[in-house]
Amino acid sequence: xxxxxxxxxxxxxxxxxxxxxxxxxxxxxxxxxxxxxxxxxxxxxxxxxxxxxxxxxxxxxxxxxxxxxxxxxxxxxxxxxxxxxxxxxxxxxxxxxxxxxxxxxxxxxxxxxx
Amino acid sequence: xxxxxxxxxxxxxxxxxxxxxxxxxxxxxxxxxxxxxxxxxxxxxxxxxxxxxxxxxxxxxxxxxxxxxxxxxxxxxxxxxxxxxxxxxxxxxxxxxxxxxxxxxxxxxxxxxxx
Numbered sequence: 001x002x003x004x005x006x007x008x009x010x011x012x013x014x015x016x017x018x019x020x021x022x023x024x025x026x027x028x029x030x031x032x033x034x035x036x037x038x039x040x041x042x043x044x045x046x047x048x049x050x051x052x053x054x055x056x057x058x059x060x061x062x063x064x065x066x067x068x069x070x071x072x073x074x075x076x077x078x079x080x081x082x083x084x085x086x087x088x089x090x091x092x093x094x095x096x097x098x099x100x101x102x103x104x105x106x107x108x109x110x111x112x113x114x
Numbered sequence: 115x116x117x118x119x120x121x122x123x124x125x126x127x128x129x130x131x132x133x134x135x136x137x138x139x140x141x142x143x144x145x146x147x148x149x150x151x152x153x154x155x156x157x158x159x160x161x162x163x164x165x166x167x168x169x170x171x172x173x174x175x176x177x178x179x180x181x182x183x184x185x186x187x188x189x190x191x192x193x194x195x196x197x198x199x200x201x202x203x204x205x206x207x208x209x210x211x212x213x214x215x216x217x218x219x220x221x222x223x224x225x226x227x228x229x
Contacts, residue, residue, distance in 0.1 A: 034218075043120070043207055043220040044158075090157065100211060101148060102218060104157045 002027045004093045006105035013081050014113050021076040021108050023065075023091030032094035033074040034102065035065055037087045044090065050074060061085070086112040116142045116212040120221025127198055127228055135193045135224045137208035143188035144210035149181075152205040152223075164191055198228040 003026045013019050025031055032051050036044040048059025055067040065076045074091060091105040117140040127133050137147060145166050150158040162178075164170040164185035172178045180202075182194040191210075195202055208221040 036220075041205075041223065041225065043118075043222040044209075045220075046218070049217075100146070101160055101163060102209070103160075106157045109155075 002031070002093055002095050002103055004091050004103055004105040006089075006091055006108050008108045009106065010109045010111070012111045012113060015083055016080050019076075019078045019081045019085070019110065021089050021091075021110070023074045023076065023105060024072050025074065025091075025093050026072065027093060031074075033065075033067065034092040034094070035059065035063070035074075035076045036090045036092060036104075037061075038090065038107075039087050047076070047089075081110075081112055083112050083114075086110055116210070116217070116219045118144070118208060118210050118219050118221040120208055120224060122224060123222060124225045125227070127226070129199055129228055130197055132194055132196045133198055133226060135195075135206055135208075135226075137191050137193075137210070137221050139189045139210050142210075142212055144191065144212075145188060146211040147185055147191035148209040148211075148218075149183060149191075149193050150207045150209065152207060154205075158207060161193075195226065198226070200228045202226065203228045 005024045007022050034049045035047040038044050047063045048057045050057050050067045057065050063078050088107045090107045092102045095101050119138045121136050147164045149161045152158045161176045162170045162172045164183045166185050166188050170183035185191040207223045209218050
């Protein structure tokens with residue numbers, strides 16, 4: 001069965017510093033991977049996704065992620081965080097059945113300090 | 115871009131009553147809609163998947179008689195929480211698959227509080 005793990009429940013980062021959020025997946029074939037961001041009381045916004053091709057994926061809001069098959073990882077990065085980046089971040093993998101359902105990690109809460 | 119409008123954003127209901135949550139795709143046809151539930155500080159858990167014009171498929175452990183899903187048109191899916199109890203209080207989010215490219219767009223969520 002497919003699964004996705006986000007090892008860090010909570011990360012605190014200073015404004016202007018770099019950010020990296022970890023995501024590991026378990027999947028038998030090439031996964032479809034996603035990163036979403038959720039502000040309090042809101043729905044999810046897609047930051048980026050990986051289906052195939054270039055393993056370094058650029059997303060919105062200055063985020064990027066790198067797919068590393070050898071490490072079963074899809075870590076999210078941003079060179080310089082802004083206070084508005086404080087939110088909950090979810091990594092997700094698409095399952096193999098025909099419905100294309102998303103399976104989400106537990107999420108990482110990002111706090112940005114001045 | 116593809117937008118899913120979810121209403122209401124917040125609802126408070128009395129125990130034993132039913133609540134309906136609507137999700138509408140505004141500028142595309144959503145043949146497949148997903149309903150998620152999210153408890154505070156937890157991840158999203160898929161409750162059910164619905165295809166337009168057919169019965170919803172529920173995830174294991176989700177009571178289909180309690181969480182009624184109707185996907186009668188390509189632009190509207192509804193989730194009705196029947197005979198709500200305080201333990202049903204949660205954040206419910208819908209998601210629609212956009213086209214065939216495995217793009218997904220999410221509604222803004224509904225905060226349900228059962229008192």
